[in-house]
Amino acid sequence: MILMLSAVTCGILLGRFFTLPVPDFILTVLLMALVFFVGLEIGSEEGIFKKIKKELALILIQSALVISGTLVFGWLACLLIPSSLFSGKETMGAAAGMGWYSLSGVMISEMHSPLLGTVSFTANLIRETLAILLIPVLSRFSPLASVSIGGAAAMDVLLGLISKHNRLSVTLIAFGQGVICSLMVPVILTIIFG
Amino acid sequence: MVFAGILIAFIAGLWIGYKRRPAFFKKYKVVLWITLMLLFLMGYETGSNAELFEALPRIGWWALVIAVCGALGGFCFVFLFERVLKKRKSL
Structure with missing residues (x-):
């Protein structure tokens, strides 16, 4: 996380004080490469489909609830922000990264506007931080709901934390939720901003 | 495309x-x-982008509102589902 924040900070500082010859297509090429390699990573996970099959029904319901809850409340966020700044569609799109800050930030910058892309990046970074802080506390009262905060990041960065504080079945559901949310983030963003 | x-x-x-x-x-x-x-x-x-750069200090607050709303939405929906699931199991 520190490395990623440093990359953004270095970029901001360099952009502020220097002008680099950056071709327009480079962002698109890198974005496609990122999505390709993430797909490769998910696909090559040992026994991933068997793991998911075991808890499939719960994984699907959990993922659907996480996605719909995020989108509905993400849309409601526009009511708390001055209305001239962002529409409901824009706040919903910014929330739709579900913790995958690198992809959502870049995709929204490319598809909609750099301002909303930066807001989405920061919002999803905050969501991942919230998950790190809240999962250990909330998993005692409501394991599945605590896992929902992780969104798409539940399959990677947060998985160790989730397994430490939950039963194996909850960890598997969290992993499945992360996979499905990760699969859905590019699709949802394309539907919202495409 | x-x-x-x-x-x-x-x-x-x-x-x-x-x-x-x-x-x-x-x-x-x-x-x-x-x-x-x-x-x-x-x-x-x-x-x-100079215009965008000036807007950055405000971005943090908007991002916090969006992050909390997004996380809360998923949490509430799954929390209610988990309650229903527990009730059914206890029957």
Whole structure:
């Protein structure tokens, strides 16, 4: 996380004080490469489909609830922000990264506007931080709901934390939720901003 | 066009990963390096846009509102579902 924040900070500082010859297509090429390699990573996970099959029904319901809850409340966020700044569609799109800050930030910058892309990046970074802080506390009262905060990041960065504080079945559901949310983030963003 | 390309790239990666299980990208942390380059470029675009740069201090608050709302939405929906699930199991 520190490395990623440093990359953004270095970029901001360099952009502020220097002008680099950056071709327009480079962002698109890198974005496609990122999505390709993430797909490769998910696909090559040992026994991933068997793991998911075991808890499939719960994984699907959990993922659907996480996605719909995020989108509905993400849309409601526009009511708390001055209305001239962002529409409901824009706040919903910014929330739709579900913790995958690198992809959502870049995709929204490319598809909609750099301002909303930066807001989405920061919002999803905050969501991942919230998950790190809240999962250990909330998993005692409501394991599945605590896992929902992780969104798409539940399959990677947060998985160790989730397994430490939950039963194996909850960890598997969290992993499945992360996979499905990760699969859905590019699709949802394309539907919202495409 | 770009968006169709993104989806095709993802499905292609998923399919090749499932069929061939390549390991080189994990060894060289390809995903991490590409992510860092993308984030750097995203930061660069923000920094080189003077109008956008001035708006940055406000962005933190909007982002916090969106993050809390998004996380709370998923939490509430799953929390209610979990209650129903527990009640059914206890019957």
